[in-house]
Amino acid sequence: MAELVFHSGPMDCGKSTMALQLDYVHTSHGRRGRVFSSQDRAGEGVITSRLGLSARAIEVPPEFDFWRYIIGELTSGKIVDYLVCDEAQFYTAEQVDQLARIVDELQLDVYAFGIMADFRTQLFPGSKRLIELADRLEMLPLGPLCWCGERGTHNARTVDGLMVTEGSQVVVGDTAAGGAGGEVRYEVLCRLHHRRRMTATRAKATLSPDPLPFDTEQG
Template structure:
């Protein structure tokens, strides 16, 4: 039976790489699928991985209707699966459309996305996916905080400073820029301590105390 599967994790854990690999595996077995994404780092209509892989994809917008997208393909042959990247940005209605495709047309849907934003709040799309998915798979490739611990939270920085207020969706990447993102462990997210601020503190008085406090937990 077809399934709605949600693959989740923090940034830098290989979601887009897995999405590309999954599409390759299914296509190599003769299955026909469609690839969707929204606000990819490479621009519109692209699904890209930080490893350098990139393919053409269909850009999801606020008005995208997945049911119409799939049924509109019937003249070109049946669609057997969907790969949906950056699914945290999808609306709740769009997630419900995906579930309907699984249940009524028997199409496999593989959705990929992060669960929480830079404020540690759930994205509406991710929330609905968790509620409706047949399976939620947490990716096993662990992202690491600058301290070496497992990264569990996504942090947004503006001009190098971590922020916890602002619009939920602001396009950026983990590279340096006016708006960028960094993955942190919970401890350092709560302390608002990014790799940059940690380097600054390391050269200031009292840094030895901070280092010992981190080691002691």
């Protein structure tokens, strides 16, 4: 039986890498799929991994109709065995419904990859609908670490290293260091430090190291 599977995790946990690897494995075994993405940090019509991997993809704007596209491919004699859908958090709820219909009525596997919650810890519409409809929810085991060393679970939006909690739900950015001042970036934090709005930059500015438990002066 075909499945709708939602692979999720915070930023920097390897979702796009896994999406590209999954497509490679299926292709190497003779299956033919379609790769989709939406608002990838590298631009339209591409899926990229922070490891340097990339592949062409079909861009998914809000008006894109998955059902109509796949039916068009099949009725024109093309073979479609599965769909890989990266950045699925940016899909609309209606588009996720279309993916579920493709699984149920066309018996095609759909593998979706995306972040669950935004920088305010609120579910993205696409992710919310995937949680409601997916046959399986897979949390990626290899996750990023918070600056404190704990497992990172929450995505923080930062400007000049300071966490912000207001603004549009969708602002494309990256977690890499550098960039112009005032540029929107993202940082993965543990829940505690996300609640306290304690980014790595703020921690360095406000936290002093604990004193050593012995006297370092020579007598």
